[in-house]
Amino acid sequence: MARAWVFGDDLDTDQMVPGRYAPFMVGQDKFHLYTFCDARPGFAKEVQPGDVLVGGENFGCGSSREYAVAALKKLGVGGIVAKNFARIFFRNCINLGIPVLESEDAVALARDGDQVTLDLAAGVLRTPHGEARLRPLAAFAQEILAAGGVVAYLREHGDFPRVP
């Protein structure tokens, strides 16, 4: 079980890690400690490895800053379920090995603080109020996630997964 952290629509990357706490402003070893410092004070201290972020539309919009995703990765976020994602954020998550799943009903079902289970094999997010169905990821993205990210995939295979 993991805790669900529920957010609304249009959660932008400036809210995940504000620009003033970019790694090259505060150092590579510290930037993740400011994750959601304005939007959800206390998050960086309380989040546990495996916790799941749940959001609405356009999750991760705004700047292409990958360190927003790197911060979530460092804090051990186990997956993100949202109605849909901003494109650069989506790519960054796949590349760094954080499962990103689209679901129409997760944000309505999950309440902040719920104990949830992200079951990728079954394609559902289990919440105390019911199961949210997850849209299956493209095989290409699944292969990269399975390797733990694009760097690991390329080190192993030397090239991208085959496209259909």
Added chain:
Amino acid sequence: MPKTLAEKILSRASGRDAHAGDLVIAPISRVMVHDSVIDAVMAGLRDLGKAHVWDTSRVAVFIDHAAPAPTPVVADSHRTLREWVREQEIATFYDAGEGVCHQIMVEEGYCEPGTVIVGSDSHSNSYGAVGAFGAGMGATDVAVALALGRTWLRVPESIKVTFAGKPRKGVTMKDAIMRVVREIGTDGARYACVEFHGAGSLPQGDRITLAGMTTEMGAKAGIVADTPEAPGWLFPDRGASYANEVTIDLSVLEPQIAVPPRVDQVVDISEAIGQPVDIVFLGSCTNGRLVDMRQAASILRGRRIAPEVRLEVVPSSRRQFEDAMADGTLLALSAAGAVIGSSGCGPCLGRTGGVLAGSEICLSTANRNYRGRMGSPDASIYIGSPYVAAVAALTGVIDDPRPYLEATEDELDALVAAEIDD
């Protein structure tokens, strides 16, 4: 099957008949990297086990986002970047003060029309100003692009935006693109390519404003059709299919204002008149060119900005800076009370050159007004054209710039006095 511009470019690049929804692997004509992500890009290359970029002649590197360095940590990062550029023997390198990456990429001709360009910045869409498929990506994608010279892309659906008519005096293509953002919304073009029709013959700067701000609609790319730079094969086919179509009649367009904290919360200027501002920022890849500075100077020349307002002017590249010095534009702005910053991103992203204090209100000509974008999370950012910026600096409030442009000297004095008295 008829194709959109995005489908044509990605078909040609990937060597297959690609349509919206297909996944392709495409060679890249150039990779753009800037200072704010370089550490992560270098780490990515290291993790990939690559000592060298795939082709040094196809890489362009910029120090523009926090430049000149505002803190020792940033200075260290810049030094590492310079060392890396030397060691990789990358000739296309622009150090602090040369300007914003996107402006230089387009004005120096680094964007080959009809090709795929990967940039480490979300506004890399700007390269569509000259018919390139520019896509912004994160540091790891950029590292992979630098290592392999290729990237993977899902061929996007396209949204067709058609401009009809000519804008009236005092209304600019910045107003036009804000009107489009208002229509489409911040995620209305998510994963899509925005294809502009009726804008190909506009000046290059206006086309950069259009293509770059497709990012504010979530777009993967923004491409202007029928530009003078485009090769003969690059035109949208008749009958190509679009996910959405929007037409904007420029002849009736009013100046537009984006109200904080959303860039798609856009209103006609009449709804924002009288809003006080503390600081005005004229600059960025969206509106930091000579023409933008000239528009502002046309209102500010020979006058002083309101005593309670600060005006920051940051030219988008050294070329724009020098042109604006040579023709007296910068002198006029400085004499009016502007702080002139060195070319670069400046305060656009709140790292350097005059960040916002809590509760301050800014009128910016840039492209984003998120909470915290330009400094304190308690500051508010309105977005508008350079004309609107100039009037806000002059009077301390948001106002319709058109009466100021048409006014005689005496009428102008009266207009300013009326605002200051209010």
